[in-house]
Amino acid sequence: MSKPKIVILGAGYGGMMTAVRLEKELKAEDADITLVNKHNYHYQTTWLHEAAAGTIHHDRTRMLIKNVINTKRVKFVQDTVGSIDRENKKVALKNGEIEYDYLIVALGFESNTFGIKGLAENAFAIRSVNTARKIREHIEYKFASYNNDPDAKDSDLTIVVGGAGLSGIEFLGELVDRIPDLCKEYDIDPNKVKIVDVEGMPFVLPPFDRELAKYAQNYLESKGVTFKLSTFIKEATPEGVKVQKKDSEELEEIQAGTVVWTGGVKANHIPADSGFETNRGKIQVTEDLRYPEDDHIFAVGDVAVVFPKDAERPYPPTAQIAIQEAENLAKNIKHILHGEKTEAFVYKPKGTVASLGEKQAIGVVFDHKLTGKPAAAMKKVIDDRYLLMLGGVPLVLKKGKLNLL
Ligand code: FAD
Ligand code: NAD
Incomplete structure (x- = not known):
């Protein structure tokens, strides 16, 4: 019997972590795994504001996918996804197509300009x-x-x-x-x-702790930023x-x-354009991250929307959530392949830290408020923790930030 084909679309936080965890959860004989991404590298979106300002080189934020995944276990295809054909279980790529038995959509976000002119x-x-x-x-x-x-x-x-x-x-x-x-x-x-x-x-920072938001505003104003609020x-x-x-x-x-x-931000446009039922452009998935209309399709990260049990508001689009969803999904794929019951995704918030340059930050970590240098150090710990989860100590040593402390 041929092995089931698992295809992951997108190598951001959600897609990469799913691939790396599937490598661990599954045996080679369980399934063929393919990861499709438009670039041959994975980048950390959460560091892009630094690359955009030029405070770090953009190469610090990215890594070759083949250096992180085990390419003997996960086949990497560098290509751009065009559309998803659910009826025929195929994904159209710029340079061909790929068939799947199980599909994981992890195509991330796009900037949302809300139709503002120009x-x-x-x-x-x-x-x-x-x-x-x-x-x-x-x-x-x-x-x-x-x-x-x-x-x-x-x-x-x-x-x-x-x-x-x-x-x-x-x-x-x-x-x-x-x-x-x-x-x-x-x-x-x-x-x-x-x-x-x-x-x-x-x-500033509408959904954030007001005291910390004020700290950020005061700090940035002291460095010459003018805020035009209610504007x-x-x-x-x-x-x-x-x-x-x-x-x-x-x-x-x-x-x-x-x-x-x-x-x-808004979800990547491809699922909606491919005829998926969406909620504001996002694939609304069940608690085991499955597309309700098709048992073989899952979505993680910013392209998906998950409502916590009995909640009116969904989880926000964050890397932290994309990573946790990916961990849950990899386990569930294993359960499904072994005929076991799936586990509901439950987000375990660890906090939020926002950098204010190299040496300043604000954050709430496990309900503790942090500002200044301790917050900046915590931000680097969070950045490095992801690298540790993804590629272990060698990746932290190669790409991590703590050596800059
Ligand atoms: P993405 O990271 O967007 O990855 C999607 C991947 O799919 C990309 O590799 C992309 O190239 C690929 N792709 C897209 N379209 C195609 C296609 N057609 N074909 C093939 N491949 C394709 N969240 C936090 O939790 N903490 C933070 O500190 C934080 N900081 C942020 C800072 C900035 C400046 C920004 C913009 C966002 C930040 N976020 C943060 C939010 C976080 O970056 C997103 O929630 C996260 O990137 C979502 O991960 P993802 O895997 O769903 O998507
Ligand atoms: P956002 O939607 O959170 O913030 C957009 C801001 O733009 C809002 O304050 C909104 O009021 C304002 N705005 C919208 N339209 C406007 C207009 N026409 N004129 C002036 N202001 C306008 O978007 P984001 O900051 O890109 O964050 C996206 C997601 O990424 C969020 O879930 C966020 O939590 C996450 N994120 C997390 C971190 C972190 O954890 N350190 C960092 C960056 C982003």
């Missing part, structure tokens, strides 16, 4: 190694041009960040570390550089953004050389 064309999003690299290069080019280009304007040195959620705040933290170095390198008076964050809510980005243009204060009719223009949108 945003997709004129603003950057922190989404991948490629977008992060482009943001870093763009900002550096603006600084390099300032003393060279006769048409350069002071506003070329203005950076607007759209949204003050965790991504926006973490990116601002990196920017305030990076700008002094860029000013030194390109002979620019630091007083000419403006960093403006536009946030629709009356405070919405209404349009992005090649010259900057148009914003509107709550309860005001007037649009204000902020001229800027760089606009980075961190105003929200």
Whole structure:
């Protein structure tokens, strides 16, 4: 009898951790496992704000997939997924197709521009190694041009960040570390550089502990960031953004050389485009992470949505949850192949830490609030813990952050 074919789409947190755990949970004779990803590397999205600001090189955030998975157990296919054909149990790839008996969709997130005019064309999003690299290069080019280009304007040195959620705040933290170095390198008076964050809510970090959010705001303001709160980005243009204060009719223009949108995320578009039933674009899965309409399809990470038992709100899209879902799913696939009962996914929150550059951070870890250096150290522990889970001590030694302490 031929072995069941397990296909994993996407090698982010959810896909990589599923692959690595399946390697451990299953014997070679249990199933053939294939991992499909558009790049030959896995990147840590949670470090991309650093690569985007240029405080770390983007190679620190990524690793070759073949160096992490055991390619004797998991076949890696570098290709781009086009669509999923559930009826024929096939996935169309840019360069062919692949058949499955069990499918794990882990295609992650996309930036959500909410249809705001000009945003997709004129603003950057922190989404991948490629977008992060482009943001870093763009900002550096603006600084390099300032003393060279006769048409350069002071506003070329203005950076607007759209949204003050965790991504926006973490990116601002990196920017305030990076700008002094860029000013030194390109002979620019630091007083000419403006960093403006536009946030629709009356405070930064809307879902976070208020005291810690205020700490982050005060710290970033002390480093020169201006927050425009209760203010919405209404349009992005090649010259900057148009914003509107709550309860005001007037649009204000902020001229800027760089606009980075961190105003929200949505699920990868492929499941919805392939005819999956979705909840706001996400595959709503059962408590064992299964697509209710097809027993052979599962989804993890930001492409999926899971409602905790009896809860009205789903779990948020985070790497922490994607990783835990992957661990649960690998066990469940083993149960299914062995004819056993599956286990419900139950999220075990460990806390949230947001970096504010290299040496500052805020966070709640197991109900303890942390700020400053201890929080920054905890953030590095969290980053390294993931590497440990994924590739053991050798990966931590190669890519980890704690050696920088
Ligand atoms: P992803 O990480 O998005 O991975 C999806 C993978 O699928 C990628 O490798 C992608 O290349 C691949 N892919 C996509 N489309 C295709 C296709 N068509 N064909 C083939 N491959 C494809 N969460 C936390 O818990 N802690 C944090 O500190 C944190 N920091 C963050 C910082 C930033 C700047 C951002 C933007 C997010 C952060 N998050 C954090 C959220 C976290 O990054 C996401 O929840 C997480 O990446 C979701 O993992 P995933 O595996 O579902 O998707
Ligand atoms: P988000 O949706 O959490 O935050 C977006 C912010 O943009 C919100 O504060 C929102 O009010 C604001 N906004 C939206 N539209 C706007 C507009 N038109 N004008 C001005 N402001 C606007 O998105 P995110 O920060 O990218 O986070 C995405 C997910 O990733 C979340 O689940 C988050 O928890 C997770 N994440 C976690 C960490 C961490 O744990 N350290 C870091 C980054 C992201």
